[in-house]
Amino acid sequence: xxxxxxxxxxxxxxxxxxxxxxxxxxxxxxxxxxxxxxxxxxxxxxxxxxxxxxxxxxxxxxxxxxxxxxxxxxxxxxxxxxxxxxxxxxxxxxxxxxxxxxxxxxxxxxxxxxxxxxxxxxxxxxxxxxxxxxx
Amino acid sequence: xxxxxxxxxxxxxxxxxxxxxxxxxxxxxxxxxxxxxxxxxxxxxxxxxxxxxxxxxxxxxxxxxxxxxxxxxxxxxxxxxxxxxxxxxxxxxxxxxxxxxxxxxxxxxxxxxxxxxxxxxxxxxxxxxxxxxxx
DNA sequence: GACTTATTGCAACTAAGTTGCAATAATATC
DNA sequence: GATATTATTGCAACTTAGTTGCAATAAGTC
Ligand SMILES: [Mn+2]
Ligand SMILES: [Mn+2]
Ligand SMILES: [Zn+2]
Ligand SMILES: [Zn+2]
Numbered sequence: 001x002x003x004x005x006x007x008x009x010x011x012x013x014x015x016x017x018x019x020x021x022x023x024x025x026x027x028x029x030x031x032x033x034x035x036x037x038x039x040x041x042x043x044x045x046x047x048x049x050x051x052x053x054x055x056x057x058x059x060x061x062x063x064x065x066x067x068x069x070x071x072x073x074x075x076x077x078x079x080x081x082x083x084x085x086x087x088x089x090x091x092x093x094x095x096x097x098x099x100x101x102x103x104x105x106x107x108x109x110x111x112x113x114x115x116x117x118x119x120x121x122x123x124x125x126x127x128x129x130x131x132x133x134x135x
Numbered sequence: 136x137x138x139x140x141x142x143x144x145x146x147x148x149x150x151x152x153x154x155x156x157x158x159x160x161x162x163x164x165x166x167x168x169x170x171x172x173x174x175x176x177x178x179x180x181x182x183x184x185x186x187x188x189x190x191x192x193x194x195x196x197x198x199x200x201x202x203x204x205x206x207x208x209x210x211x212x213x214x215x216x217x218x219x220x221x222x223x224x225x226x227x228x229x230x231x232x233x234x235x236x237x238x239x240x241x242x243x244x245x246x247x248x249x250x251x252x253x254x255x256x257x258x259x260x261x262x263x264x265x266x267x268x269x270x
Numbered sequence: 271g272a273c274t275t276a277t278t279g280c281a282a283c284t285a286a287g288t289t290g291c292a293a294t295a296a297t298a299t300c
Numbered sequence: 301g302a303t304a305t306t307a308t309t310g311c312a313a314c315t316t317a318g319t320t321g322c323a324a325t326a327a328g329t330c
Contacts, residue, residue: 015296015307034286049310054287056308070205072258075286089252100250110242111261115235117224119263123207126246128254150276150327169317184279189318191277210317 001025005065005082012063019048023056024080030097031069031077031088071097071125091130100126136160140200140217147198154183158191159215165232166204166212166223206232206260226265235261 001024009016026032026040038053057078060066068076071090077097086101102124111119136159144151161167161175173188192213195201203211206225212232221236237259246254 010297013297013307017296017308019309050286051288051311052309074209089246089250089254091252092255098250098252100246100252102245102249106241106245110237111224111235114237115224115233115261115263116266117226117233117235117261117263118269119224119261120227121263122259122261124257124259126250126252126254126257128250128252128256131251134253145328148276148328152277152327154278185317186280186319187278 008063008065014059014063019046019052020056022046022048023053024060027066027078027080029079029083029099031067031071031079033073033075033077035075037078069125070123072127087124087126089126089128089130091133092127093129093133096130096132098130143198143200149194149198154181154187155191157181157183158188159195162201162213162215164214164218164234166202166206166214168208168210168212170210172213204260205258207262222259222261224261224263224265226268227262228264228268231265231267233265 001021005024006016009020014020022041022044023037026037032040034053034057037057038050041048041053057066057068061068061078065081067079067081069079069088071077071088083099085104086099088097089100090097107122107124108119111122136156140159141151144155149155157176157179158172161172167175169188169192172192173185176183176188192201192203196203196213200216201213202216203213204223206212206223218234220239221234223232224235225232242257242259243254246257
């Protein structure tokens with residue numbers, strides 16, 4: 001767990017419980033579902049209550065340390081927020097998820113040019129076949 | 136209900152029940168949640184079981200007559216599939232949803248240029264403030 | 271009208287996520 | 301280190317959208 005992240009947590013009055021640390025240790029820049037996170041925690045020998053996991057994810061999102069994304073299935077996927085804004089591609093065959101960094105400026109102009117709304121945010125995910133599954 | 140739609144249904148062995156007709160009559164090109172659809176049905180004096188509504192929406196999506204979209208909240212939003220591919224903007228203030236037709240070619244090139252996946256589909260929704268809510 | 275079978279309604283169920291609360295433990299203060 | 305404060309945890313009970321099995325109903329066909 002980065003010193004920076006730890007600072008941010010404590011600065012906000014968050015405590016460094018072993019639950020929160022374990023959860024943060026599992027999160028990465030690849031979005032993971034709650035089921036995946038819980039599964040990994042179990043593999044590592046942790047047996048936290050689901051309530052604890054949900055509450056931690058929510059508060060981390062609330063405080064901007066973690067991002068929640070919707071993908072194809074139900075529920076949310078969580079990833080560390082420490083990267084700059086980007087999107088994802090998910091393999092329709094194996095489920096692998098990868099970051100994809102678009103030309104955001106082009107995207108936003110494209111949108112602004114076709115709507116009268118003052119656009120504040122967007123949600124964009126791609127689906128396809130990853131290199132491994134192509135061959 | 137368009138003659139074309141009716142044809143498609145019967146061609147696929149679907150029956151024109153009053154339930155299915157009422158549901159289709161409510162659907163438009165603006166995505167609606169199941170709650171909204173059920174609410175309108177009630178207003179119109181129909182009291183179909185929720186099972187019937189879910190099953191109809193699912194089979195209509197399955198057969199390509201209806202599109203299901205994810206927006207900000209949980210659950211899916213349904214709209215008629217008879218338009219060409221497009222996206223939506225949802226007002227963060229009043230909830231109003233509008234179609235938005237992007238330059239899809241530019242979007243897909245933007246994506247292809249930044250990923251090694253063979254991209255097959257995408258999911259893109261915008262959120263902002265509608266003209267009415269701006270003033 | 272009689273026949274076939276897609277569709278409906280109902281009741282029971284499932285499971286993800288939430289809530290209230292008393293017990294616990296991380297931090298601050300001395 | 302001991303003490304006080306309160307964020308956080310675990311548990312049990314609950315909520316609620318959506319699903320499933322099945323017998324009754326009603327489209328569509330001849
Ligand atoms: Mn990412
Ligand atoms: Mn639309
Ligand atoms: Zn793959
Ligand atoms: Zn509005």
